[in-house]
Amino acid sequence: MTAVLVPGATHVQSGKVRDLYALADGRLLMVASDRISAYDHVLSPGIPDKGEVLTRLSLWWFEQLADLLPHHVVSTDLPPGAPADWAGRAVVVERLDMVPVECVARGYLAGSGVEAYASTGEVCGVPLPPGLVEGAELPGPVFTPTTKASVGTHDQPMTYADVETAVGAELAAELRRLTLAVYERGRAVAADRGIVLADTKVEVGRRPDGTLVLADEVLTPDSSRFWPADQWAPGGPQPSFDKQYVRDWLSSPDSGWDRRGDRPPPRLPDAVVAATRARYVEAYERLTGQSFG
Numbered sequence: 001m002t003a004v005l006v007p008g009a010t011h012v013q014s015g016k017v018r019d020l021y022a023l024a025d026g027r028l029l030m031v032a033s034d035r036i037s038a039y040d041h042v043l044s045p046g047i048p049d050k051g052e053v054l055t056r057l058s059l060w061w062f063e064q065l066a067d068l069l070p071h072h073v074v075s076t077d078l079p080p081g082a083p084a085d086w087a088g089r090a091v092v093v094e095r096l097d098m099v100p101v102e103c104v105a106r107g108y109l110a111g112s113g114v115e116a117y118a119s120t121g122e123v124c125g126v127p128l129p130p131g132l133v134e135g136a137e138l139p140g141p142v143f144t145p146t147t148k149a150s151v152g153t154h155d156q157p158m159t160y161a162d163v164e165t166a167v168g169a170e171l172a173a174e175l176r177r178l179t180l181a182v183y184e185r186g187r188a189v190a191a192d193r194g195i196v197l198a199d200t201k202v203e204v205g206r207r208p209d210g211t212l213v214l215a216d217e218v219l220t221p222d223s224s225r226f227w228p229a230d231q232w233a234p235g236g237p238q239p240s241f242d243k244q245y246v247r248d249w250l251s252s253p254d255s256g257w258d259r260r261g262d263r264p265p266p267r268l269p270d271a272v273v274a275a276t277r278a279r280y281v282e283a284y285e286r287l288t289g290q291s292f293g
């Protein structure tokens with residue numbers, strides 16, 4: 001029972017890798033875990049320090065983006081009674097009225113955008129030039145929002161008109177503007193550090209006075225596609241900055257696993273875990289210019 005661990009707190013929801021609790025004072029506590037997912041499965045074991053690396057990276061980005069919009073973080077102090085091992089990966093945030101749209105910006109063709117483009121020449125209703133290959137840079141960043149799917153289902157693409165219908169024309173325009181601004185800022189910083197920011201997803205909520213606030217986590221490898229710039233080679237799937245060792249091992253004969261079958265993936269070997277941890281730390285250190293310690 002959570003209430004025993006954090007007096008007055010109740011569990012609100014768990015995503016694949018983050019958990020949310022309601023505190024007695026009305027605020028929320030967001031806890032990033034060391035869990036990692038690949039090919040739609042949460043893997044075992046977790047990646048040591050991943051929750052802390054991503055929490056600190058997101059906190060750093062919130063400050064870099066503060067001139068664009070406010071963020072939801074209230075405190076990084078662990079509430080009294082919280083488990084000691086949440087230190088460094090739990091953040092007290094203000095409770096917002098969440099906008100029911102996953103706000104995605106893409107500068108490169110990847111993931112679900114590849115299949116959409118192949119069948120329609122568009123992504124989320126935005127026409128793209130002919131002849132683009134997977135991994136290609138788009139002529140300019142595009143807003144490609146999706147529905148917010150619950151755990152176990154997939155987000156569905158929305159057109160800009162869908163967003164206008166869902167939240168109104170005024171808010172839709174603000175979401176597009178802010179999402180593209182966050183992407184542009186992230187992309188510029190990442191480019192300076194030899195990292196391609198292919199796309200990113202942001203979540204936005206509103207204060208009672210209507211102010212838009214950046215929520216969840218931002219510009220982390222879990223919410224964004226980061227590619228090593230020196231390995232960027234359009235024409236197929238790009239290596240992932242953080243998860244490539246995991247994907248390579250799961251796809252190799254060594255793992256004995258068929259990702260199209262119905263068995264859960266096998267346990268990750270220690271060497272894959274260690275190499276993956278090092279990649280998260282490297283992403284943090286390259287992007288922020290700070291030592292993870």
Ligand code: Q0N
Nearest residue numbers: 015018019020072093094095096215216
């Ligand atoms: C909220 N989600 C979806 C945490 C993130 N500041 C907020 N106020 C109200 N609601 C939310 C936030 C935030 N952030 C965001 N659900 C509720 C993503 N979750 C998944 C679980 O962990």
